Amino acid sequence: xxxxxxxxxxxxxxxxxxxxxxxxxxxxxxxxxxxxxxxxxxxxxxxxxxxxxxxxxxxxxxxxxxxxxxxxxxxxxxxxxxxxxxxxxxxxxxxxxxxxxxxxxxxxxxxxxxxxxxxxxxxxxxxxxxxxxxxxxxxxxxxxxxxxxxxxxxxxxxxxxxxxxxxxxxxxxxxxxxxxxxxxxxxxxxxxxxxxxxxxxxxxxxxxxxxxxxxxxxxxxxxxxxxxxxxxxxxxxxxxxxxxxxxxxxxxxxxxxxxxxxxxxxxxxxxxxxxxxxxxxxxxxxxxxxxxxxxxxxxxxxxxxxxxxxxxxxxxxxxxxxxxxxxxxxxxxxxxxxxxxxxxxxxxxxxxxxxxxxxxxxxxxxxxxxxxxxxxxxxxxxxxxxxxxxxxxxxxxxxxxxxxxxxxxxxxxxxxxxxxxxxxxxxxxxxxxxxxxxxxxxxxxxxxxxxxxxxxxxxxxxxxxxxxxxxxxxxxxxxxxxxxxxxxxxxxxxxxxxxxxxxxxxxxxxxxxxxxxxxxxxxxxxxxxxxxxxxxxxxxxxxxxxxxxxxxxxxxxxxxxxxxxxxxxxxxxxxxxxxxxxxxxxxxxxxx
Ligand code: PEP
Ligand code: MG
Numbered sequence: 001x002x003x004x005x006x007x008x009x010x011x012x013x014x015x016x017x018x019x020x021x022x023x024x025x026x027x028x029x030x031x032x033x034x035x036x037x038x039x040x041x042x043x044x045x046x047x048x049x050x051x052x053x054x055x056x057x058x059x060x061x062x063x064x065x066x067x068x069x070x071x072x073x074x075x076x077x078x079x080x081x082x083x084x085x086x087x088x089x090x091x092x093x094x095x096x097x098x099x100x101x102x103x104x105x106x107x108x109x110x111x112x113x114x115x116x117x118x119x120x121x122x123x124x125x126x127x128x129x130x131x132x133x134x135x136x137x138x139x140x141x142x143x144x145x146x147x148x149x150x151x152x153x154x155x156x157x158x159x160x161x162x163x164x165x166x167x168x169x170x171x172x173x174x175x176x177x178x179x180x181x182x183x184x185x186x187x188x189x190x191x192x193x194x195x196x197x198x199x200x201x202x203x204x205x206x207x208x209x210x211x212x213x214x215x216x217x218x219x220x221x222x223x224x225x226x227x228x229x230x231x232x233x234x235x236x237x238x239x240x241x242x243x244x245x246x247x248x249x250x251x252x253x254x255x256x257x258x259x260x261x262x263x264x265x266x267x268x269x270x271x272x273x274x275x276x277x278x279x280x281x282x283x284x285x286x287x288x289x290x291x292x293x294x295x296x297x298x299x300x301x302x303x304x305x306x307x308x309x310x311x312x313x314x315x316x317x318x319x320x321x322x323x324x325x326x327x328x329x330x331x332x333x334x335x336x337x338x339x340x341x342x343x344x345x346x347x348x349x350x351x352x353x354x355x356x357x358x359x360x361x362x363x364x365x366x367x368x369x370x371x372x373x374x375x376x377x378x379x380x381x382x383x384x385x386x387x388x389x390x391x392x393x394x395x396x397x398x399x400x401x402x403x404x405x406x407x408x409x410x411x412x413x414x415x416x417x418x419x420x421x422x423x424x425x426x427x428x429x430x431x432x433x434x435x436x437x438x439x440x441x442x443x444x445x446x447x448x449x450x451x452x453x454x455x456x457x458x459x460x461x462x463x464x465x466x467x468x469x470x471x472x473x474x475x476x477x478x479x480x481x482x483x484x485x486x487x488x489x490x491x492x493x494x495x496x497x498x499x500x501x502x503x504x505x506x507x508x509x510x511x512x513x514x515x516x517x518x519x520x521x522x523x524x525x526x527x528x529x530x531x532x533x534x535x536x537x538x539x540x541x542x543x544x545x546x547x548x549x550x551x552x553x554x555x556x557x558x559x560x561x562x563x564x565x566x567x568x569x570x571x572x573x574x575x576x577x578x579x580x581x582x583x584x585x586x587x588x589x590x591x592x
Contacts, residue, residue, distance in 0.1 A: 007220025009240035010206035015193025017170035180204035181317035203486035213548035219488030268551035296339035308544025333401035353379025380413035451475035473523025537565035
């Protein structure tokens with residue numbers, strides 16, 4: 001039977017595919033397809049892991065002290081039995097053989113199937129056996145981690161990309177939650193869509209999904225409970241709806257919409273190299289937001305005239321606690337700078353914390369993160385200033401990259417003038433260290449993100465201190481309205497149209513323009529066509545967004561007349577319902 005699950009649209013378009021359910025705790029398990037000629041080797045990898053775990057369990061049983069409770073030996077027997085049970089071992093092989101999943105993915109897929117069966121059991125004793133299966137799978141995963149493909153003695157490197165197996169069926173990831181650090185691993189992955197139970201529209205998980213330009217729905221509360229492994233799903237990324245096992249008529253309707261959006265995309269793509277100039281001749285800078293150096297190629301391809309935000313913290317994730325040193329960071333920044341072919345690259349110093357914790361954080365630190373309010377905690381520039389050695393290392397790496405092109409440094413979440421002073425001192429020290437070492441660097445502009453209301457209110461002082469500012473609307477909305485941007489329970493209150501938010505943005509842009517300082521918006525508002533007219537009316541001429549959004553925003557810019565837009569700005573800013581007012585006044589004279 002077809003059902004619908006509702007959530008929040010975070011990345012547009014329609015995706016149609018088979019559901020792949022992934023437990024949150026196992027999202028970081030590798031997901032890739034193995035090439036047809038490596039399937040038997042992958043099954044052999046699984047068999048070897050099973051043997052190793054069986055030997056481990058038998059040894060545990062053999063060496064059990066005499067005084068150990070007898071149930072313990074019984075438990076080990078249960079685990080040994082589960083290890084060889086066909087519903088685990090046999091079915092996992094089928095995922096590998098028929099779907100070409102790697103062993104880890106196949107195991108977690110089968111675990112999801114079994115976990116559901118256990119959950120539905122009437123008998124409490126049997127229901128509790130789920131924990132045993134989980135423990136056995138955990139042991140197998142641990143053992144498989146020792147024979148990761150590509151490592152010496154392991155099987156060859158994985159084949160990534162959809163359609164490697166016979167069925168060629170697209171896949172859609174369904175999970176309770178996906179941390180931004182895990183989401184980034186899916187960037188070059190096999191999934192054509194995402195659904196998560198939790199998350200807000202501008203949570204970093206949603207932002208990364210958007211940057212992948214594939215349809216996604218977050219905050220679909222019951223999705224991972226209602227959807228089953230292998231169900232057919234339609235993700236309507238515009239409406240925020242997931243249709244589970246759609247009827248043939250509904251499916252056909254969505255296939256039609258999918259084709260329509262592909263045509264629309266191709267049409268917009270033709271604007272790629274058209275300069276973004278308004279009807280009244282105002283040039284507008286459309287920049288790209290990137291997470292990894294490789295994204296720079298997509299930015300150039302999309303016609304971006306530079307990178308307005310490189311979220312450098314993603315270089316610090318998924319590293320099992322080992323952080324990138326100066327040289328590694330330098331290589332990453334240089335790669336982005338070189339890929340941008342002379343266009344400016346704005347690198348933000350790490351914005352660690354809140355929903356982007358470092359994986360090197362100890363369990364105690366993580367508890368701390370969870371117990372208190374992480375969005376108000378030691379994040380972004382606060383974290384960098386608390387780790388001065390690491391901060392200078394990052395600054396040195398950025399400075400060194402400036403010898404290869406135009407680099408701008410952007411400081412996140414500044415609110416205090418003391419943070420400005422300490423940042424400048426760190427930068428001066430980093431330069432001195434490079435001078436002492438005889439290393440080259442170029443002239444680098446330094447800017448502040450305006451994303452805390454305190455900074456927006458005292459914007460003039462920040463403009464005096466910095467070369468440019470970039471408005472981080474995602475956090476500015478979060479902190480102005482006291483709404484956790486990652487919490488779907490309050491997402492209905494996360495309102496970019498709130499008059500207080502608009503007034504802070506308008507004042508920041510006006511003051512920056514009056515002070516002849518560069519100002520751009522790099523939050524999600526910049527890539528949302530619903531705000532383009534309004535931001536142009538406020539005097540914004542620099543927008544930074546996911547590369548995939550550039551063409552749509554450019555189309556909007558090409559049709560705008562900024563003089564007429566500006567004349568209606570006050571009416572919008574003073575309205576109780578600015579969204580309605582903006583639609584009424586701006587649409588009257590924007591050519592469509
Ligand atoms: C913002 O807050 O608007 C922003 C661009 O930074 P991030 O989304 O990474 O917090
Ligand atoms: Mg921010």
